[in-house]
Amino acid sequence: MIIRILGEDQYILDDDRLDYLNDLDDQLMLALEADDESGYELSLDQLLSAVRGFGVRLNPELVVASDLVLPGPDTPASDVRAMLRGDGLIPG
Template sequence: MIVRIMGEGQVRVDDGHLTELNKLDDELLAEVQSGDEDGFRRTLAALLGSVRSLGEPLPDDALEPSELILPASDATLQEVQAMLRNDGLIPG
């Protein structure tokens, strides 16, 4: 799957990592809903770090359709809240 991290670019992540990423996404959703700023910062960093380490960056000139769009590392809790769906940023 192709994941776009806003402000950084695209990363190809194997679908086999979805379960791991969904766990972090569930934590992030709970922290956003509760207004836990410290937990939100920590989990957003962990989620983005996992995508970066598990995936392979695409070249800057590659424009593949993104299946997931994740916020930038400096996104605010309110910005991420606006991006969330009922099941978080990552479906499933």
């Protein structure tokens, strides 16, 4: 799976990390639903840190389609709400 973090890089992650990323995505959704700004910031940071930590950064000179696009670390909660699908940022 190729994941882009907006304003940063793309990462290749093994599909076996998807369940963990979905758990973090669920926490992010709960924080957004509760209008919990600090919880939102913490959850987004954890999600992006997991992608960076588990993933292998792609060479930025390569042009590769992303399977998933995540907001950058400074993205306001209102912008992330606009990016959400029915099941969060990460399908599944």
